Amino acid sequence: MLTFIILSLAFIGGMSFAVITGIMAGGVFLLLTGVFLLCAIIPFWFKHGSTLFAGGLKAIREDDEPIPALSMLFLVLTLMMFGSYRYVSELRNDYAGHFQTICEKHDESATWRIRGRVIEEPKLRGDYLEVLVQPETMRRVERKRVRVQNDSGGKQSGGTYESVDETASVETVTGGLLMVQVFEDNEVFREVDFNQTVEIEGQLGEASEKRNPGAMDYRQYLRNRGIFRTVRIMPRRAALKVVDQQSSGAIWYRFALYVKNEVLGVIKQTMPFHESSFLGGVLLGLKGGLPPKVSQEFRMTGVSHVLAVSGLHVTIIAGLLYGIFAMFKIPLRVFAPLIVFSLFTFAMIVGWPSSAVRAALMNSLFILSMAYLKDTGFKMSVLFSLCVACDYILLMSPLQLTEPSFVLSVMAIYALAMFSEPSGAILLRMLRGPGLAFAALATMGFFVAVIVKKSLVLHPYFFPLTFFYIIATCYVSTKLSDRSTFQSFAFEMLPGWLKGFLAAQIAIFVAMMGPLSAFYFGQLSLAAPVANLIAIPLIGVIVQIGLIAGLIGAFVPxxxxxxxxxxNAANWLAVKFFLGMASFFAALIPFPRISQPTFGELVIYYLLLHAIYFWSEIRTWTLAIYGAVQEIWDDAEYRTSLSALAVFIMILIVSGAVFAFSGLERRPDLRMTMLDVGFGSSLMIEAAGKVTLVDAALNDTLAGVDRGERVIQPALSGKQVREIDAVILSSALPERISGLNSVMSAYRVNKLYVAFPLATDGVRVNFEEYVRLFAFGDIKMERRLKSGQNAGFPPGYFWELAYESYNRLIEDVYRYKTPVQQIKAGDKISDTGVDIEVLHPHASKDTFQQYYDGLVLKISYGSQNYAYLSGNAHPLADIENFKPDFIFIADLPYPYEAFEKFAKSANPAGIAISFRFPAAWLMENFHLSGTISARNRNYAPRFRQLSFPVYLTSEKGAIQVDQLRNTVYTKVFVKE
Amino acid sequence: MQESNEATRFLIVLLVVTLMTGALVLVVKSDYRINDNVLSNLEYYPHIKLDKGTD
Incomplete structure (x- = not known):
């Protein structure tokens, strides 16, 4: 068993080697696999060859050393090389016939007719179905506009229609998947199903790659699932029709789907919406239908793992089935295969995610070993099962290795297996008498503090101080417990199941949830340890009752x-309580951002954690190895070999260190990143250890997209920012200020500089005051005010958004006690690590013209200068003797002629423009959409005529400008 | 053996308590009926056909 675990670790280690080094030499890895395997066979052959010929397999098994040490060493190397080969070979998509290769041969605008098979049940995602199609054939569709001359009329009456050219050859697809999004306004929305042959016609798209620092690479995520193109089925854009329904094949999967649909039908009849959507989510893995607010509350309280069908669910179901069979006195040897069958059927029902497959495999192995094998110890059994599950999943889908869901799922089990017992021992020693009282008081004190003063979590050193607070609490509690003879209140008096549960919770938090949540998501739910104490037992009850109800409802006539x-009426109460509990903790306990640790820091954390938890075991092993080495060293015969081995290990360590350091990026003196925030703008400036944000993007409440939360916060978290030294708002436009609300809820802002008047008393202004303060160039509104009428209500969504954003800003600066300074031409800002000089607007006026009074900033570092323009180019005519080395613009510059003159005279290294066409609903009833679309069309050819590069965030993603000494380097996030 | 007895006992207690609580909910909450549930779930996975059970 230990041998298998070591070889599994070697296989996973080999894959990790390929991931970290990025070496793509699949052929070399395969060759080395063969060579090492041969090397492993030779010592084995020398030792056991004759026994093997004599058919003495039993004798080999009973040998003290069945696999010689040298063979074992080479087997480890073989598995490592095979792991690397398997990972690299899965990345290959450049062979003829692969979906990606065929698509890349043609331009992106090509229209395709693809025939393929739906390979899994469609998943509901908001307002569309996600359908995974395995393309079988594809043909390019050439569309030609043909003029048809009408008999009765002249040229004017002639119409056009599109003719489809069917001469393009059919290409057979041998690899790669297509993700089809079928929106609910299509008829096929209710028709498309698993195992159908479908025909899709339309343009294919490629998922967005990483567009911002700290952002997720969605393209890579899809590629890891084998998906290379996407298509949206919408009227007049792309069409999907069902060609054939295959009724044969995949009997097991069809059976699983049948059970799923029957149970879902029962849920719909026996529980009202939206509690039904929760039960469907936890029982059947159906995430569609759950309100976004509930999902957000689950995330904030750290209980969203209940929706990702995981080991917890599979274990609950295994336990339930075990209980049912035991109730009828059926022997374990008889029902063990039935449980295994049911667990894998359940994994199919929930969509075969790696977490459920892993759990089904592990539970099955555990139950089978209980039924048919002798006891090998709990920890070893779990580790062995985990290795089998990982080997299977990674052999089938090696790219899962880098998926957070896979890593989280595996580490959860690892944490439970390795850290539960020692955590229990720590609690046992720490929580007794006064130690228990002290720990309880310290924990309560911590939560009371963060609940009463929520802004505490925004302190830049909140997490490091919390870490030391926990360590100190553990130390003092242990000391108090050690000194005390008081035995009346102690952790050890709790029932066994509760002790185990609490120890498991500690293990999960320190070895999985805490470090990995910070590493992958840059967030840490403070409510999670408390909420999960209630959530996990409760979900056990909900899943068990839901499953019993579903099966009885579906199959008992x-x-x-x-x-x-x-x-389910009783279960409804439990579900209501669960949802209420999540909502309560989400409102009560803050959900702060945490600096994302680097991979190296994560490795160091885990090394330290293992050292603390397994200090005595590590010490024993170290002493044993040291003793063995010393013994060998004393023998002169082995001294040379040992020296060679030591040198070899040193070379390996030094090479590894050199490789790791060569991958580190040299930190520039100044880094300015124009983030790709869609419509709106945000520039991040990092210099001298300080971070400044110029503008904070848009929070589009109607679309539910907050760029402050989705773009700015991950960027800050990824850069390990703890606080923002200054925020400068160039205008009060909602696409510049509304994203700041969520940013301020996660990061402390030390100072706010604004170009417009901003009250700090926290009192909201009414719409009348707002309109008289800000001019939007809205002719209708101006006429209304001039005629003596009052402003009334916001006339459209944009006005409403602008008004609400401004008031939120007033409330936020009051709530967080942020110092505010209004700035104008001539003011200098020097607490940002760079020198910033305001060049426009010249003076504060009663009315702030949103488009004409926006800031123009001169940013200086060393001998280099940079300009930040809010979009209005009029003031540039008055600015003399300023030749920036790079220009950042928050919007398309207007008027272009003024901007062009300024830019040509400066001749910068480049221009970065934050621009994306606004959503239709944003500009509804607002007379700018025409102007913006006209500008957008006219500007592209003009930019191409300039002698320096112009980068648009809509095309290039985030644009990063680094200054290293006196040289400026530009990097764009989207290279194509 | 002891473990399986405990599991069985837990399951029986769970079922009895659930049935009693469920009955109480149905008595107290007059709009907790199959038809009402079906109506509230019309937009939730609409492709699942419900062809049985009315009260």
């Missing part, structure tokens, strides 16, 4: 549905 109704 006549009275089944009524029994299910009674059962």
């Amino acid at each position: 006549v009275i089944g549905i009524y029994i299910a109704l009674v059962l």
Whole structure:
């Protein structure tokens, strides 16, 4: 068993080697696999060859050393090389016939007719179905506009229609998947199903790659699932029709789907919406239908793992089935295969995610070993099962290795297996008498503090101080417990299951949830340790009752549905309580951002954690190895070999260190990043250890997209920023200020500089005051005010958004006690690590013209200068003797002629423009959409005529400008 | 053996308590009926056909 675990680790280690080094030499890895395997066979052959010929397999098994040490060493190397080969070979998509290769041969605008098979049940995602199609054939569709001359009329009456050229050859696809998004306004929305042959016609798209620092690479995520193109089925854009329904094949999967649909039908009849969507999510893995607010609350309280069907669910179901069979006195040897069958059917029902497959495999192995094998110890059994599950999943889909869901799922089990017992021992020693009282008081004190003063979590050193607070609490509690003879209140008096549960919670938090949540998501739910104490037992009850009700309702005739109704009526109470609990903790306990640790820091954390938890074991092993080495060293015969081995290990360590350091990026003196925030703008400036944000993007409440939360916060978290030294707002436009609300809820802002008047008393202004303060160039509104009428209500969504954003800003600066300074031409800002001089507007006026009074900034560092323009180019005519080395613009510059003159005279290294066409609903009833679209069309050819590069965030993603000594380097996030 | 007895006992207690609580909910909450549930779930996975059970 230990041998298998070591070889599994070697296989996973080999894959990790390929991931970290990025070496793509698949052929070399395969060759080395063969060579090492041969090397492993030779010592084995020398030792056991004759026994093997004599058919003495039993003798080999019973040998003290069945696999010689040298063979073992080479087997480890073989598995490592095979792991690397398997990972690299899966990345290959450049062979003829692969979906990616065929698509890349043609331009992006090509229209395709693709025939393929739906390979899994469509998943509901908001307002569309996600359908995974395995393309079988594809043909390019050439569309030609043909003029048809009408008999009765002249040229004017002639119409056009599109003719489809069917002469393009059919290409057979041998690899790669297509993700089809079918929106609900299509008829096929209710028709498309698993195992159908479908025909899709339309333009294919490629998922967005990483566009901003700290952002997720969605393209890579899809490629790891084998998906290379996407298509959106919408009227007049792309069409999907069902060609054939295959009724044969995949019997097991079809059976699983049948059970799933029947149980879902029972849920719909026996539980009202939206509690039904929660039960469907936790029982059947159906995430569609759950309100976004509930999902957000689950994330904030750290209980969203209940929706990702995981080991917890599979274990609950295994336990339930075990209980049912035991109730009828059926022997374990008889029902063990039935449980295994049910667990894999369940994994199919929930969509075969790696977490459920892993859990089904592990539980199955555990139950089978209990039924048919002798006891090998709990920890070893779990580790062995985990290795089998990982080997299977990674052999089938090696790219899963880098998926957070896979890593989280595996580490959860690893944490439970390795850290539960020692955590229990720590609690046992720490929580007794006064130690228990002290720990309880310290924990309560911590939560009371963050609940009463929520802004505490924004302190730049909140997490490091919390870490030391926990360590100090553990130390003092242990000391108090050690000194005390008081035995009345102690952790050890709790029932066994509760002790185990609490120890498991500690293990999960320190070895999985805490470090990996910070590493992958840059967030840490403070409510998670408390909420999960309630959530995990409760979800056990909900899943068990839901499953019993679902099966009885689906398969017991006549009275089944009524029994299910009674059962789920009780379950409804439990679900209500669960949702209420999540909502309560989400409102009560803050959900702060945390600096994302680097991979190296994560490795160091885990090394330290293992050192603390397994100090005595590590010490024993170290002493044993030291003793063995010393013994060998004393023998002169082995001294040379040992020296060679030591040198070899040193070379390996030094090479590894050199490789790791060569991958580190040299930190520039100044880094300015124009983030790709869609419509709006945000520039991040990093210099001398300080971070400044110029503008804070848009929070489009109607679309539910907050760029402050989605773009700015991950960028800050990824750069390990703890606080923002200054925020400068160039204008009060909603696309510049509304994203700041969520940023301020996660990061402390030390000072706010604004170009417009901003009250700090926290009192909201009414719409009348707002309109008289800000001019938007809205002719209708101006006429209304001039005619003596009051402003009334916001006339459109944009006005409403602008008004609400401004008021939120007033409330935020009051709530967080942020110092505010209004700036004008001639003011200098020097607390940002760079020198910033305001060049425009010249003076504060009663009315702030949103488009004409926006800031123009001169940013200086060393001998280099940079300009930040809010979009209005009029003031540039008055600015003399300023030749920036790079220009950042928050919007398309207007008027272009003024901007062109300024830019040509400066001749910068480049221009970065934050621009994306605004959503239709944003500009509804607002007379700018025409102007913006006209500008957008006219500007592209003009930019191409300039002698320096112009980067648009809509095309290039985030644009990063680094200054290293006196040289400026530009990097764009989207290279194509 | 002891473990399986405990699991069985837990399951029986869970079922009895659930049935009693469920019955109580149905008595107290007059709009908790199959038809009402079906109506509230019309937009939730609409492709699942419900052809049985009315009260």
